[in-house]
Amino acid sequence: MNTTLYILYIVLTFWAIIVIVYYGRRPTKSISWVFAVITLPFAGPLLYYLFGVNRRKFKFFSSKQLAKRKKFKELFSKGNSAYITAFDHTGKEGKIAKLIQNNSGFSPYSENDIAPLHDGKQTFDTLFHELGKAEKFIHVQYYLFEQGEILQRMLQLFEQKIKQGVKVRIIYDSFGSYAIRGGIKKKFQKIGASIYPIMPIRFGNLLFSLNFRNHRKIVVIDGKVAFTGGLNITDKYVKDTGALGQWKDVHLKLQGPIVQSLHRVFLKDYSFASQDELDISEFEIESTPKGSVSAQVVSGGPDSEQPIIMQQYIAMMNNAQKSVCITNPYFLPGEAFLQSLKIVALQGIAVTLLLPEESDSKAAMYAMFSQFEELLDVGVHIFLRPDFSHGKVLLIDEDIVSIGSGNFDNRSFEHNYETNVIIYDKSIAKGIGDEFYRICRNSRKLDLTHFKKRPRWKKFMERVFKFFKPLL
DSSP states (O other), rough: OOOHHHHHHHHHHHHHHHHHHOOOOOOOHHHHHHHHHHHHHTTTHIIIIISSGGGSSOSOHHHHHHHHHHHHHHHSSOOGGGGGGOOTTTTTHHHHHHHHHTTTTOOEEEEEEEEEEEEEHHHHHHHHHHOOOOOHHHEEEOOOSSSHHHHHHHHHHHHHHHTTTTTEEEETTTTGGGTTTHHHHHHHHHTTTTEEEESOGGGHHHHHHHOOOOOOOOOEETEEEEEEOOOOOOGTTTTSSSOSSOOBBEEEEESSTTTHHHHHHHHHHHHHHHOOOOOOOGOOOOOOOOEEEEEEEEEOTSSSSHHHHHHHHHHHHOOOOSSSEESOOOOBBOOOHHHHHHHHHTTTTTEEEEESSSSSOOHHHHHHHHHHHHHTTOOOEEEEESSSSOOOOEEEEEOOOESOOOOSBBBOOOOOOOEEEEEEHHHHHHHHHHHHHHHTTTTTEEEEEHHHHOHHHHHHHHHHTTTTTGGG
């Protein structure tokens, strides 16, 4: 028996090392994984298999699924050309837009109406108001559906709309929404909703469902109104449900040509999650101007050729001329992002981070705090807000702002399916900036000298969890 286990250990170790060497993209990370594989018998190769394999080298979709996705891409390339924003490619808007168009496939569109929603009550009141007006279809995608008043309200409304002939399609992340398996899912099916998990948790695909998650939040109503941002379906945003109090977040209501870009993201994911053969003609919705705002969808995931969300954030920062403002609950970026942030700060551009003092994840909080000394040392301003904000916002120069689902961490950069919206509008950006600085004035600003005097046990915890930062 010992001989068999020893042979198995040798085979697994050599297999893991060969895969790490062949597929590894960053030498330092590859060396760490080789060390883990050698020093942790069986556990090392298993951890690498679950968390370390470079999925960009592997195909997520079958030929049939790829054909479906191509079909939807062709569908939504029609009808929007009249609204494509023609930015000057030498300006910062043009440079950012060109990058996203090349790596994500979405053009910037003009003549949209976009309304930022700053809290749970405003978001859900607006969302349910628009859902109540649906006439043809409601398409819903969330990372987290959590049992509570908001979910029950949605279930009741969907039941009414389905009786009126509205088609309801729902997709959810199988890991994030694990709690709705069984009874809650059957309730949606019973009222006539089509509901599917993305990458369901099964033994054969545990690797994908455990470490690769669909973190998007998208609602599309009749192809005319859409919502996206950071809020999930949970009562945490409307009432005090725990030690962190009522959560804060930022969401968007969108109308105009940009809706078709978000709809394309949903339909590609839905075609992957379900076996439904959708009637394409049902979604040939003619784009109509609704406002004066230019915006662009950013969509990326582990099957993308490039780390799109990370590239978006770095490109925005590198094109800033006066200021960079970031709001995020899990600020755990990799070395490439941190170096870009330091360069921006050292150029004299005002870089401000607005982060929560407490987190729903102690591990993430300690790992996040482990980065503060090096950032404070180069002049980055860090404010710790007393409440918990789940928002993901990047604002540059108070004239371009990104709002969406993408966190500033390795998981959003490498492992999750994410969707952001870049808004090229000074009025909206200024409104976001005014709210950002208002919260900063009511938050605790970190001082480098004082921060260095924090207890030794905190420094130790930070160093421990910094080691696990790529997995958080």
